[in-house]
Amino acid sequence: MPLATPSAELPAARMGEALLRMSGISKRFGAAAVLSDAQFDLRAGEVHVLAGENGAGKSTLMKILGGVITDFDGQIEIGGRRVRPRSPLEAAALGVSIIHQELSLIGPMSVADNISLARHPTRAGFVETRRQEAQARDRLARLGVDLDVRRPVEEYPIAIRQLIEIAKALSGDAKIIVMDEPTSALNSQEAATLFRLIGTLKEAGCGIVYISHKMEEIESLANRITVLRDGRYIGTADAADLPIPKLIEWMVGREMAERTPRTPPPRASTPRLEVAGLSFRARTGTNRVGVQDVTLQAYPGEIVGLGGLEGSGASELLLGLFGAVGHPVAGQVRLDGRPVAICSPRQAIAAGVSLLTNDRKETGLVLPLSITANISLASLPEISRGGWVSSSHERRIAADSARSLRIHARSLDLPVAALSGGNQQKVALAKWIQTRPRLMLLDEPTRGVDIGAKREIYTLINEWTRDGVSILLITSEMSELLELSDRIYVMHRGQIAAELERKEASAEAVLSAAMGGASPASETSTS
Amino acid sequence: MTGIPSLPPRDGSFFKNVLTSAGMRALAALILVLVLGALFNAHGTFFKAATHRDALRQASVYGILACGMTLVIIGAGIDLAVGSVLALTAVATAKMAIHWSWSPWLVIPAALLVGAGCGLTSGVITARFKVQPFIATLAVMVFARGLAKYCSSAAGQQFAGGMKVSTAVPQPDGTYQYVDIPGLFRAIDSRVFGQNVSVVTLIFLGCAAATYLALARHRWGRYLYAIGGNEAAARLSGVPVVAAKIASYVACGLFSAVAGICQAAQEQQGDPEAGVGYELIAIAMVVIGGTSLMGGRGGMGLTFLGVLTIGYLEKILSINAVPEAARLMLTGVVIVIAVLSQQRRET
Structure with missing residues (x-):
């Protein structure tokens, strides 16, 4: 065909x-x-x-x-x-053609194989590779994408995989x-x-x-x-x-509350987080970017937004600060004025740093474990004595968290997989609040969460900052970035491209810096 | 995530939830086997206390291996080396207890150390150097078997192929001197409570209880569930992934050593060929209980039921004098049926 x-x-x-x-x-x-x-x-x-x-x-x-x-x-x-x-x-x-939210691609198989899966063009039962590849290129071209269709799907970043998925789903x-x-x-x-x-x-x-x-x-x-x-x-x-x-x-089914008004906290003399000239190497074998020469500060009680498009390096910066990618190539990190060297998530947690990852199913939650066990996972050393977990203590903590974060579940003994997206996200947040962090790194805290839960998460974030917690926030939703952030650093290709105060921040300013200072005209017309 | 939760919402019926739990299904499999035993009771043999005592004793060595296997499998690993480590520690135990007449207080710790060393090797290769556990423990399995043969050989013939380390002690002049069975072996191979329970069975129960506590109550057990359920999330939550995984292989090695000591005591010798295929029986026991080979789901209670199920099945087939060929084929069929009935029905 x-x-x-x-x-x-x-x-x-x-x-x-x-x-x-x-x-x-x-x-x-x-x-x-x-x-x-x-x-x-x-x-x-x-x-x-x-x-x-x-x-x-x-x-x-x-x-x-x-x-x-x-x-x-x-x-x-x-x-x-x-x-x-x-x-x-x-x-x-x-x-009927359905493009699924969760990707249904087979990682080790080539792009062309995936696009024509179970519909391979064949002659006498043998796959006609060249024709299959031409078809795949043709379909991708209609989406405005040009890829090497012989390479395995898993070598491409998630955004490209999404487009491959669409190309696969749009059958003739x-x-x-x-x-x-x-x-x-x-x-x-x-x-x-x-x-x-x-x-x-x-x-x-x-x-x-x-x-x-x-x-x-x-x-x-x-x-x-x-x-x-x-x-x-x-x-x-x-x-x-x-x-x-x-x-x-x-x-x-109810009137939404007005946007949470936010007054930036009075600035303390010492920043909670002070990063100077920090660089991380890009992980080999991935399309990820590194982090180059990043300098930024976050003060107690402040929400610092990290703006940027996919591949800006913002997620990598948070992973780096959390010690999840090993040693930095260069640079220094200070917490409350004292230099720290965080090279593992354990050290980060001990130093009062927590990271909410941007993919709760892949890197955030242990889906088959109970809600209770997920909430206590990062703070088990505190609630166990001589290694033995105190289950009454653990249940009390989980019940308290469920109440204060309004996690809706029939039972906290259910596997966390049984919850809706918004409630799963609240469980992930509850886990980190248990560690009593002074710095929270939040990567897409409201991704895939409904509007009601989104508002609740905003309220929680605001509450935590009132208690003096500093927050570094990544969000792909412009309105969220502008609404929550006291200050915004915009990243582009692993570097800080701009720093914007709350009052001077606008969608145009953020996007312009995120695209490396290019004219925002083409962007704003589509969003 | 939009739409329905990943698990279909069950209705609130407590009994329905209990009845569909993995534990209930594992129990149902065991009851089915016991009912079969009652039906095919071999002229009442099945109803004799001694039959049950022997069924439990024969299942105990496998059961001890299954304890360690449960720990490793919940952490999304696998340990193929348990059978070989059993043989190695059995040889070591026999050598120390029979040939060298060491005190039990020395023999037991030394044998445990050998097992722990094997587990440590597997654990470091797989957790620290990121070799797939199947491959890493396959290598240790082969190596430990070789080491068992090496250790059991007579002086000067270490690379010849090994022989049983028994109470017939070879002398330098080529003759054999016969010695007594050590007290340690007699003690382990004895029965207590009016001859009704084998000591080996008590050892298995002790291992099972320790494993149960570690998994259900200890931080380390929680770490293993988290690693098996989602290793990336566990690492980013500050779980010491490498250490917890290595510890699970060390524990598995320790249990293999316990099984090896029991095996040596029961056979009154150290056989370097012992334990071939035991790893597969231990894995089958874990899986029949309902613990997922993908890790993160299951527990020692389930494995306990799995041990009893396979143990009793073997016993019932043997008292009915089912020939070995048919016994093996039947066991295979039962494993498949039990695991099919355990499968989560996902929408």
């Missing part, structure tokens, strides 16, 4: 024609109703945002559409025909395309490429179901918005009729 441009291979659907109608959809897991009487419809040539807090039932609804969940009540019509996809393969045959005859948080791992240039692709798909008559937590994306992409809350259908509206404050109200 030779590949051509999307417009040529997609069947011509008239704009506005109904592609999909789901109605009366209900699904239970045991006694818990995940969806009750939900509905959703999609027209050709539109981006239909499916919005709702975590656990609202968005992913379940899309799993039903994608043939992943097959025992449900309700009707699905695709192109006016009643259907009931019983497997992902059947769903694909009906023109997809009419209904579901994107579940497709930009969570993309920087703004890559996201811009994706948004252009979405435009092309719309023109070709595809309908796009778009799930996102990012308000800017919803604002700029959506034609219509459907909101689910606690598995129930709340309503559908044209994007123009649903401004963000109202959308949030639909999603959370």
